[in-house]
Amino acid sequence: xxxxxxxxxxxxxxxxxxxxxxxxxxxxxxxxxxxxxxxxxxxxxxxxxxxxxxxxxxxxxxxxxxxxxxxxxxxxxxxxxxxxxxxxxxxxxxxxxxxxxxxxxxxxxxxxxxxxxxxxxxxxxxxxxxxxxxxxxxxxxxxxxxxxxxxxxxxxxxxxxxxxxxxxxxxxxxxxxxxxxxxxxxxxxxxxxxxxxxxxxxxxxxxxxxxxxxxxxxxxxxxxxxxxxxxxxxxxxxxxxxxxxxxxxxxxxxxxxxxxxxxxxxxxxxxxxxxxxxxxxxxxxxxxxxxxxxxxxxxxxxxxxxxxxxxxxxxxxxxxxxxxxxxxxxxxxxxxxxxxxxxxxxxxxxxxxxxxxxxxxxxxxxxxxxxxxxxxxxxxxxxxxxxxxxxxxxxxxxxxxxxxxxxxxxxxxxxxxxxxxxxxxxxxxxxxxxxxxxxxxxxxxxxxxxxxxxxxxxxxxxxxxxxxxxxxxxxxxxxxxxxxxxxxxxxxxxx
Numbered sequence: 152x153x154x155x156x157x158x159x160x161x162x163x164x165x166x167x168x169x170x171x172x173x174x175x176x177x178x179x180x181x182x183x184x185x186x187x188x189x190x191x192x193x194x195x196x197x198x199x200x201x202x203x204x205x206x207x208x209x210x211x212x213x214x215x216x217x218x219x220x221x222x223x224x225x226x227x228x229x230x231x232x233x234x235x236x237x238x239x240x241x242x243x244x245x246x247x248x249x250x251x252x253x254x255x256x257x258x259x260x261x262x263x264x265x266x267x268x269x270x271x272x273x274x275x276x277x278x279x280x281x282x283x284x285x286x287x288x289x290x291x292x293x294x295x296x297x298x299x300x301x302x303x304x305x306x307x308x309x310x311x312x313x314x315x316x317x318x319x320x321x322x323x324x325x326x327x328x329x330x331x332x333x334x335x336x337x338x339x340x341x342x343x344x345x346x347x348x349x350x351x352x353x354x355x356x357x358x359x360x361x362x363x364x365x366x367x368x369x370x371x372x373x374x375x376x377x378x379x380x381x382x383x384x385x386x387x388x389x390x391x392x393x394x395x396x397x398x399x400x401x402x403x404x405x406x407x408x409x410x411x412x413x414x415x416x417x418x419x420x421x422x423x424x425x426x427x428x429x430x431x432x433x434x435x436x437x438x439x440x441x442x443x444x445x446x447x448x449x450x451x452x453x454x455x456x457x458x459x460x461x462x463x464x465x466x467x468x469x470x471x472x473x474x475x476x477x478x479x480x481x482x483x484x485x486x487x488x489x490x491x492x493x494x495x496x497x498x499x500x501x502x503x504x505x506x507x508x509x510x511x512x513x514x515x516x517x518x519x520x521x522x523x524x525x526x527x528x529x530x531x532x533x534x535x536x537x538x539x540x541x542x543x544x545x546x547x548x549x550x551x552x553x554x555x556x557x558x559x560x561x562x563x564x565x566x567x568x569x570x571x572x573x574x575x576x577x578x579x580x581x582x583x584x585x586x587x588x589x590x591x592x593x594x595x596x597x598x599x600x601x602x603x604x605x606x607x608x609x610x611x612x613x614x615x616x617x618x619x620x621x622x623x624x625x626x627x628x629x630x631x632x633x634x635x636x637x638x639x640x641x642x643x644x645x646x
Contacts, residue, residue: 153170153173153174154167154169154170157169157170157173197377197380197455197456198374199453199456201374201377202374202377202381202449202452202453203449203453205373205374205377205381206443206447206449206452206453208371208551209371209444209447210447210449212345212369212371213345213447216343216345216369217342217343218342218343218344218345218369219342220272220273220274220445221272221273221274221276221336222272222333222336222337222342222343222344222345223272223273223344223345223347223439223444223445224270224271224272224273224278224329224333224344224345224346224347225270225271225346225347225348225382225383225384225438225439225444226268226269226270226329226346226347226348226354226384227268227269227348227349227378227382227384227385227389228266228267228268228269228315228316228351229266229267229269229384229389229392229393230264230265230266230267230314230315231264231265231266231267231396231418231422232263232264233263233264233265233400233413233414233415233417233418233421234263234400234412234413263285263314263414263415264285264313264314264315265282265283265284265285265314265415265418265422266282266283266314266315266316267280267281267282267283267392267422267426268280268281268282268283268316268324268328269384269388269389269430270328270329271383271384271388271430271435271438271439272333272435273436273439273444273445275432275433275435275436276432276435277430277435278328278329278332278333279304279305279306279307279328279332280306280307280426281306281307281308281309281324281328282306282307282308282309282418282419282422283309283310283311283314283315283316283320284308284309284310284314284415285310285311285312285313285314286310286311286312286314287312289310289311289312290310291308291309291310292415294416295415295416295418295419296308296416296419297416298416298417298419298420299419304423306419306423307324307327307328309323309324316351318356318359321354321356321359322356322358322359322362325359325362325363326362329346329368330366337367340366340367341367342367343367343368343369344367344368344369345368345369345371346363346368346369346370346371347371347372347373347382347383347444348370348371348372348373349372349373349378349382350372350373350375354370354372355370355372360554360557364554364557364558364561365561365565370554380442380452380455381442381452382442383435383438383439383441383442383444384438386437386438386441386442387434387435387437387438387441388429388430388434388435388438391428391429391434392425392426392429392430394429395424395425395426395428395429396421396422396425398425399421399422399424399425400413400421403417403421485508485509485512486505486509489501489505489508
């Protein structure tokens, strides 16, 4: 391309060796590097306007709900083809290389798919990984997990026909993994949590969003096709994880000299050491910092859209050092110099040369003025959002407003529910008090009736006793014998 550009400028295509010489002469201002390929959709989606809106909305939510770093999370999936290796660097003898026997790294071609659901927190911690195995029957076989040691690792397992997540598994992860694992740090869900996701379908279903709102979880999705720059997991975690996994796989292949075929049961013992090496606090904190999420610093990302001032190279410096003595806009000075050189009455050719030069000067000034205006207009146009960006802005603003509206309605419903519950409790308490009072009143009445009945019974018993004693007293009174005094006779016949 350098050779072609030089040919367009000079009107003559330089030699094949000229670009290399030119590059060597300008090494002070040039740099070469291997560039990773990127999808055209991802590249075209890199928009300072869309990304600025994302950061503005994100910051507004963090401030509005007072979300701390220990409650900011990023979740995403990463797939593994368990037996596929990447390029590996090797050292061997030149003879072995030249023989052609060592041109490739042996892999068994196992393409079984397993998906990792990873979640990291802005305080440098992570949630236990969740693995989704490919299983048509949806059943996880015991043999796949025979190397798993629950006492050493904490991992959640699931399966799907494709090995990828789906709406059901996404909901199960939210309820059974994320909510219980993060609830304590959020003061038993009294504090709001922020969950950053990539906008995949299983993360934006109505049940998923509704559950998040009801459990004080702010759901934020990245702009489309932007996770390679904005998502902490993509920026600092997934790449080293892939590297460490390939190293573990390569170690297994090397020990078996390529004769061993990797199967699903081998994945867990290859994956867990790689996961522990990659998901360290340093990498996690770096991911949030590089993306400008925590600490909040959008400039860390938006600076890539700033124009870079290219320093002048040796050739440019050499040219700039020999500035012309006369500005091209000073046409009067040029005309005077021509008269001094050719006299006050130049010939026809000299006059034509003078007129042509002055015309060129005027056209040059007009073109400069026009170019400056067009550049300013272009800069203004660049600052305007494109149609796609405008659509993205409207969608994000609409989604944010809809989310706020739903959240307000849910909050209102929760408050109404709490109010109704308090009313119900008050009514229940009143009913309990009334029931208790009625019960106590009934007990008092029963006690009074019991006392009255007892008194009546005692009265009847006394009356019965009186009735029984009355006839006995009458008989005793009428039949009592009378005592008659009789003088006893004196002894000896005398009285």
